[in-house]
Amino acid sequence: MIPVSCFAGQKVALFGLGGSGLATALALAAGGADVLAHDDNPSSVEKAAAAGIATADLRTADWTRLAALVLSPGVPLTHPRPHWSVDLARLHQVPVIGDIELFSRERRALAPNAPFVAITGTNGKSTTTALIAHCLKVAEKDTQLGGNIGVAVLTLDPPSPGRHYVVECSSYQIDLAPTIEPTVGILLNLSPDHLDRHGTMGNYAAIKARLVAGSGKAVIGVDTEPCRLIADGLESDGKAVTRISQSDLRSGVGFDGAELVRRMPGQGEARFRLAGIGSLRGRHNAQNAAAAVAALTLLGIADPAIAEGLRSFPGLAHRMEEVGRIGPVLFVNDSKATNADAAAPALAAFQRIYWIAGGLPKEGGIASLKPFFPRIAKAYLIGEAAPAFAATLGERIPYEISGTLAVAVERAAADAKAAGEDAVVLLSPACASFDQFRNFEVRGDAFRAAVAALPDVEGTRGDSR
Numbered sequence: 001m002i003p004v005s006c007f008a009g010q011k012v013a014l015f016g017l018g019g020s021g022l023a024t025a026l027a028l029a030a031g032g033a034d035v036l037a038h039d040d041n042p043s044s045v046e047k048a049a050a051a052g053i054a055t056a057d058l059r060t061a062d063w064t065r066l067a068a069l070v071l072s073p074g075v076p077l078t079h080p081r082p083h084w085s086v087d088l089a090r091l092h093q094v095p096v097i098g099d100i101e102l103f104s105r106e107r108r109a110l111a112p113n114a115p116f117v118a119i120t121g122t123n124g125k126s127t128t129t130a131l132i133a134h135c136l137k138v139a140e141k142d143t144q145l146g147g148n149i150g151v152a153v154l155t156l157d158p159p160s161p162g163r164h165y166v167v168e169c170s171s172y173q174i175d176l177a178p179t180i181e182p183t184v185g186i187l188l189n190l191s192p193d194h195l196d197r198h199g200t201m202g203n204y205a206a207i208k209a210r211l212v213a214g215s216g217k218a219v220i221g222v223d224t225e226p227c228r229l230i231a232d233g234l235e236s237d238g239k240a241v242t243r244i245s246q247s248d249l250r251s252g253v254g255f256d257g258a259e260l261v262r263r264m265p266g267q268g269e270a271r272f273r274l275a276g277i278g279s280l281r282g283r284h285n286a287q288n289a290a291a292a293v294a295a296l297t298l299l300g301i302a303d304p305a306i307a308e309g310l311r312s313f314p315g316l317a318h319r320m321e322e323v324g325r326i327g328p329v330l331f332v333n334d335s336k337a338t339n340a341d342a343a344a345p346a347l348a349a350f351q352r353i354y355w356i357a358g359g360l361p362k363e364g365g366i367a368s369l370k371p372f373f374p375r376i377a378k379a380y381l382i383g384e385a386a387p388a389f390a391a392t393l394g395e396r397i398p399y400e401i402s403g404t405l406a407v408a409v410e411r412a413a414a415d416a417k418a419a420g421e422d423a424v425v426l427l428s429p430a431c432a433s434f435d436q437f438r439n440f441e442v443r444g445d446a447f448r449a450a451v452a453a454l455p456d457v458e459g460t461r462g463d464s465r
Contacts, residue, residue, distance in 0.1 A: 001027055002158045006105045008032030011065050013058050013094070015085040016072020017044035023152035024070055024099045025053045036061055038085070058085050063092035071096055073148075073172035079199045098176025100169060103153045105179070111159035117295050118147075118180065120169045120211050121188025121221065123342050125149075128188060128288040129168040130316055131280075132295055135309025136164050139301050148173060164299070171198065171207045184295045185215025188287065190226040191341045205230065212241075219244060219294045221287055222252075242298065244290035246283040253294045255286035260293055270303055272310055278322055279315030284345030318444035320346060324451040325458050329416040331451045334428035335444030340368045343430040347372035350424040354378055354412040356405065359431030359443070361385035366392050366430050373397050377423065378415055380408035384435045405436070405443065409450035425451075 004027045014025050017039035025048060028035045038058045039045050045055050069089040076083050077096065089096050107114055119129045126149050133145040144156040147167035157163065167182075174180065175198075190205055198204040205226045212218040213234060218241045220231040231241050242264060243252035253262045260272040272293060274280050280289050289310060296306050315321060321333040332350075337343040339362045347353065347369060357366065358381045365388050379399040381389050386401045393399050402408035409425070416423045427447045437443040451457060 001030060002103065002106055002154045002156060003030035004028045004033065004102045004106055004154065005031040006102070006109065007067055010034065010067040011036065012068050012070060013037075013061060013063075013066050013085070013089070014070040014072075015039065015058060015083065016075045017041070017048045017053075018072060018074065020099055020152040020154075021072040022048055022051065022053070023155050024072070024102065026051060027099075027102070027154035028070065029053060036066075058088065063088055063094055066092070066094050069094050069096045070102065071098055071176055073098055073170060073176060076197060077172070077175055078203075079197050096176065097178070098173055099152065099154050100147065100167070100173045100177040100180060103156075103165075103167070104177060104181065107159045107165070108181075111161050111163070113161055114159045115164040115184075115299055116182045117164070117166045117184045117186065117299070118169050118182035118211055118215070119167070119186045119188070119291070120171070120174060120208050121186070122191045123345075124188045124284060124288045124291075125168045125170075126336075127285065127316055127319055128186065128291050129166055131288060131292045131309070131313050133166040134313050135292060135296055135301065135306055136166065136299075138309040138312065139296075139305035141301075169211060171204060174211050175207050177210075179214070180211060181214045182211070182216070184217045184219060184298050185212040186219045186291050186295060187212045187227055187230065188221045188291060189224045191224060201226070209233075213239075217298045218242065219291055219298070221245065221291065222249075223247070223287065242294045244287060244294055246287045246290075253290040253297075255283065255290060260286065260290055262293055262297065264294070264297060267297060272303075272307055274310065277311060277313070279313050279320070280310065281320055282345045282349035284348075285320070318440060320349070321444070321448075323448045323459075324454070326413065326417060326454065326456050328420075328422045329413070329425060330423075331413075331425045331457075332427070333444045333447050333451075334426060335433070335440045335447060337428040337430060338362070338432050338440055340364060340366050340430045343428040344369060344372065346426055346428040347375060350426065351375055352377050352419075352421065352423040354380070354416045354423060354425045356380045356382065356402075356408045356412060356425070356427045356447075357429050357431070358382040358385040358389055359429045359433050359437075360435040361388060361431050365389065369430065377419065378412070380412050382408050382429075382436070383431060385431050405446050406450050409447060409454070413451075413454050 014037040136143040148170040149168040248254040318335040324331040433443040
């Protein structure tokens with residue numbers, strides 16, 4: 001745990017007592033703050049009280065005595081309208097901040113030179129975060145991994161000069177971190193997402209841009225126009241920017257189809273081979289790996305350690321995760337693909353696909369995926385989106401409405417085996433999971449279990465995750 005001492009002796013309100021919220025409350029209390037916490041969920045309040053955190057309805061608090069409102073990132077700050085606790089804080093001119101801001105303040109106070117890599121973007125954040133942390137460990141660096149990847153940042157070990165922090169940051173967290181200043185800030189890409197929470201694409205992009213604007217060194221993916229504009233703007237302001245891409249670049253880190261090519265100022269040209277690394281399959285992962293190479297280079301990590309880290313990266317569960325094989329048929333769990341943009345890289349990575357798709361639909365459906373339809377041997381549609389997806393596939397692509405994931409796996413496996421050729425049974429739903437599963441992790445676990453139950457299936461390294 002990182003005891004948060006910046007509010008020692010002061011009274012702090014906290015709203016949101018889920019996993020990261022409770023961890024934040026405990027860290028504030030450990031640092032000497034007088035914490036008053038609340039949540040709209042009574043069971044969360046009871047859990048916090050059992051952990052020794054003072055709880056009360058913040059509507060009755062004396063806001064004139066509060067130094068800050070610490071808000072959990074899942075609680076609305078601006079859209080569709082501010083949470084009532086935010087309204088009260090603004091009424092009394094109380095700053096509203098989050099756990100990443102508290103971490104940033106503690107790092108500045110304890111070890112301002114401790115290397116801190118912060119990663120954001122619409123897609124690819126978790127893979128890039130995990131890959132950088134893995135490479136740092138291969139280089140035998142004291143490495144702490146946390147943030148939006150599922151490990152609350154204040155549960156990490158306290159900052160010290162040689163300790164490296166690799167932190168995934170969502171737009172919600174950046175919005176609550178006004179003084180974030182990572183050693184290296186990474187912005188991977190931008191496409192419309194979370195607009196219900198940010199109002200417009202412009203607001204969303206501006207929030208993401210804060211991370212790289214406040215960084216010592218910026219790494220920006222230039223494959224999407226909003227990111228190119230951000231990179232251009234920072235460079236025009238005199239900030240050094242390392243550009244990364246799924247394609248080759250004259251300056252930065254790009255991908256030539258088989259190798260990452262690094263051409264950065266002050267560095268000799270270097271190449272890092274990705275062919276044959278299953279956990280980094282696809283051009284989208286080439287961009288993730290390019291971000292890692294750029295960040296690690298800026299941190300002074302030697303090329304052999306970077307190359308070994310790329311080669312040995314095990315990947316993440318539910319993100320292009322190879323979970324089994326029956327002869328020439330590979331089974332891939334890409335349950336994290338909860339929208340069409342996220343599903344596109346998986347569809348682009350394989351040539352003959354038995355595609356399991358559907359769930360709770362997102363705006364736009366799968367129309368944007370039409371360029372990949374020729375790769376689809378057959379689609380197996382599940383959940384609420386099945387009728388709409390069927391209409392988009394039309395008469396060009398064979399499909400069936402399987403209804404449930406278990407049925408889809410069984411049918412796709414049978415069809416792929418009968419074809420007798422190299423093929424992939426791919427779960428890349430392009431939908432949220434909430435119509436049938438609690439979250440994408442549970443959906444991915446169900447896919448993995450259904451594959452494991454098939455006759456003659458052989459496991460892959462994904463089974464150990």
